[in-house]
Amino acid sequence: MAGETGYCVKCKAKRVISDAKEVTMKGKGGVVRKALKGKCPKCTTTMFRILGGAAKKKK
Numbered sequence: 001m002a003g004e005t006g007y008c009v010k011c012k013a014k015r016v017i018s019d020a021k022e023v024t025m026k027g028k029g030g031v032v033r034k035a036l037k038g039k040c041p042k043c044t045t046t047m048f049r050i051l052g053g054a055a056k057k058k059k
């Protein structure tokens, strides 16, 4: 997965997420949400991007 962008709160700018990995986070009621976790290429601040409506349903 390359070229995914997120918002870096430290740079206050959009960056391409470096070393992006897809992770799952459990929410209330056992709801699993997909998210992208990586680092800002400029300042190495951890960046998160919630993968909302784009997630495909799998059984």
Ligand SMILES: [Zn+2]
Binding pocket: 008, 009, 010, 011, 012, 015, 040, 041, 042, 043, 044, 045
């Ligand atoms: Zn940054």
